[in-house]
Amino acid sequence: MNVLELTNIRKSFGSLEVLRGITVTVAKGEVVAIIGPSGSGKSTLLRCATLLETVDEGEINYLGDYVVRTSPEGRVQYSSPADLKRIRRYFGLVFQNFNLFPHYSVIKNVIDPLIHVQKRDKEEAYADARALLSKMGLADKADSYPYQLSGGQQQRVSIVRALAMKPEVLFFDEPTSALDPELTGEVLKVIRSLTEEHMTMVIVTHEMQFAQHVADKVYFMDDGLVVEQGTPDEVFGKPQEERTRRFLERYAPTAP
Amino acid sequence: MSLETIIIQLAVGLLKSIAIFALTLIGSLPLGLFVAFGRMSKWAPLKGLAPAGSGRLRKGLAGFRPLQTLVKLYISLMRGTPLMLQLMVVYFGPYYLFKIPIGQNYRFTAVIIGFVLNYAAYFAEIYRSGIESMPVGQYEAASVLGYSRPQTFFKIILPQVIKRILPSITNEVITLVKDTSLAFAISYSEMFTLARKISSSQSTLVPFVVAGIFYYLFNLIMAYVMERAEKSLGYFR
Ligand SMILES: Nc1ncnc2c1ncn2[C@@H]1O[C@H](COP(=O)(O)OP(=O)(O)OP(=O)(O)O)[C@@H](O)[C@H]1O
Ligand SMILES: [Mg+2]
Numbered sequence: 001m002n003v004l005e006l007t008n009i010r011k012s013f014g015s016l017e018v019l020r021g022i023t024v025t026v027a028k029g030e031v032v033a034i035i036g037p038s039g040s041g042k043s044t045l046l047r048c049a050t051l052l053e054t055v056d057e058g059e060i061n062y063l064g065d066y067v068v069r070t071s072p073e074g075r076v077q078y079s080s081p082a083d084l085k086r087i088r089r090y091f092g093l094v095f096q097n098f099n100l101f102p103h104y105s106v107i108k109n110v111i112d113p114l115i116h117v118q119k120r121d122k123e124e125a126y127a128d129a130r131a132l133l134s135k136m137g138l139a140d141k142a143d144s145y146p147y148q149l150s151g152g153q154q155q156r157v158s159i160v161r162a163l164a165m166k167p168e169v170l171f172f173d174e175p176t177s178a179l180d181p182e183l184t185g186e187v188l189k190v191i192r193s194l195t196e197e198h199m200t201m202v203i204v205t206h207e208m209q210f211a212q213h214v215a216d217k218v219y220f221m222d223d224g225l226v227v228e229q230g231t232p233d234e235v236f237g238k239p240q241e242e243r244t245r246r247f248l249e250r251y252a253p254t255a256p
Numbered sequence: 257m258s259l260e261t262i263i264i265q266l267a268v269g270l271l272k273s274i275a276i277f278a279l280t281l282i283g284s285l286p287l288g289l290f291v292a293f294g295r296m297s298k299w300a301p302l303k304g305l306a307p308a309g310s311g312r313l314r315k316g317l318a319g320f321r322p323l324q325t326l327v328k329l330y331i332s333l334m335r336g337t338p339l340m341l342q343l344m345v346v347y348f349g350p351y352y353l354f355k356i357p358i359g360q361n362y363r364f365t366a367v368i369i370g371f372v373l374n375y376a377a378y379f380a381e382i383y384r385s386g387i388e389s390m391p392v393g394q395y396e397a398a399s400v401l402g403y404s405r406p407q408t409f410f411k412i413i414l415p416q417v418i419k420r421i422l423p424s425i426t427n428e429v430i431t432l433v434k435d436t437s438l439a440f441a442i443s444y445s446e447m448f449t450l451a452r453k454i455s456s457s458q459s460t461l462v463p464f465v466v467a468g469i470f471y472y473l474f475n476l477i478m479a480y481v482m483e484r485a486e487k488s489l490g491y492f493r
Contacts, residue, residue, distance in 0.1 A: 088402045089402065091400075099393040099397035101394070113401040117401060117403055145491065146492075165401065
């Protein structure tokens with residue numbers, strides 16, 4: 001069963017074509033890595049999938065629930081706001097720069113959407129949030145404010161905030177790019193631990209070794225197109241396309 | 257007239273100054289937020305007029321934002337003309353324009369209307385600068401988490417905006433304490449109007465000195481209150 005299907009997505013900003021017909025499918029429990037040079041449209045693709053941008057053409061569905069369809073005549077039709085509100089519950093997004101709410105304590109960042117968006121029971125929300133925080137090694141930070149945390153801790157909180165919503169699929173847009181090198185490890189470790197729980201994830205990353213180790217499927221994007229896709233062994237081990245090879249030489253000289 | 261009598265009379269005036277001050281804030285702080293929304297409105301009812309490749313006139317009409325334009329005009333009038341003049345327009349306007357007789361009670365009402373309209377314009381620009389300075393990531397995180405638009409604004413954005421704009425609000429509050437004296441333009445008997453009256457009838461400057469001290473103390477208190485407010489928001493960054 002596919003949790004997410006992005007079909008033939010096109011998106012332009014003015015005259016700049018950023019996505020030129022992208023198809024990506026994500027099966028339940030699968031970890032998909034999206035790699036590619038800067039400006040290739042990776043973030044834009046995640047932003048379209050998470051409803052932060054609208055597409056110009058194509059289809060998006062979560063578990064068969066359509067976000068947007070395009071008629072044969074090319075008319076783009078988004079679902080009703082009520083449907084989109086429901087569909088939002090299927091996904092979570094972890095941002096490059098965390099985007100925690102600075103005026104909320106760590107625990108409040110996590111429980112506020114549970115209580116005020118998902119209308120969950122307060123006690124239960126607190127219990128869930130505390131359990132997740134301890135699992136991520138943040139139990140003693142529950143009452144801290146974001147500015148009191150390191151970047152790595154902030155990113156782990158933002159992962160907890162997304163996880164607590166119990167999404168079907170979790171997107172990551174370069175979750176370690178804003179961190180000092182010595183802090184990336186702790187965040188990658190947390191993400192790796194989620195793969196063991198079979199969390200469905202789509203990860204945009206420049207950490208090639210990480211992608212190679214955790215992903216079930218890798219998409220290489222360049223210039224608004226998926227140039228190559230396959231298992232990590234296929235894409236990293238024996239890339240078929242010249243563009244992939246050149247990219248891997250530049251970004252992951254240590255990769256085999 | 258003894259110093260004591262002067263102080264007592266001016267203290268009565270001070271209470272009226274405080275009433276102007278308090279009612280102006282109560283009215284203009286919320287009103288300013290609505291004005292800011294209007295100022296940021298992107299509503300363009302003629303948007304459909306300009307398909308790609310249409311002429312300059314159609315593009316101009318299509319981009320026309322009536323609410324934003326109207327609110328911009330209001331703000332520029334409020335900030336571009338003297339408050340004293342605005343008070344006179346509010347007070348005498350109904351009579352000169354519509355021949356509505358002015359009752360004795362209307363004087364105070366006119367003062368409040370004039371001050372609220374004027375300060376709402378200034379507060380609106382402060383709110384707007386605060387709202388526009390918010391990083392877009394806060395809206396995006398809220399959207400992905402499923403917060404509705406009102407929730408996003410009131411729970412996520414506004415508390416952060418208030419922290420950012422509090423120093424500018426403090427400036428306006430200090431100015432307002434002194435501006436209450438402009439009510440003398442329509443002879444409302446607040447402290448400054450009284451000081452002038454006593455001074456000219458008794459030929460002495462003492463009332464002005466006393467009034468000055470009162471204004472200064474009033475402002476010291478307000479500065480302290482605002483400092484406390486800023487400190488109370490110091491728990492986050
Ligand atoms: N809101 C926007 N308006 C105009 N152009 C945009 C906008 N967002 C992205 N772009 C452009 O779209 C292209 C793709 O951007 P995108 O952020 O998706 O790339 P990316 O693959 O995520 O790159 P990076 O690895 O640097 O994050 C870039 O040329 C970018 O300048
Ligand atoms: Mg990006």
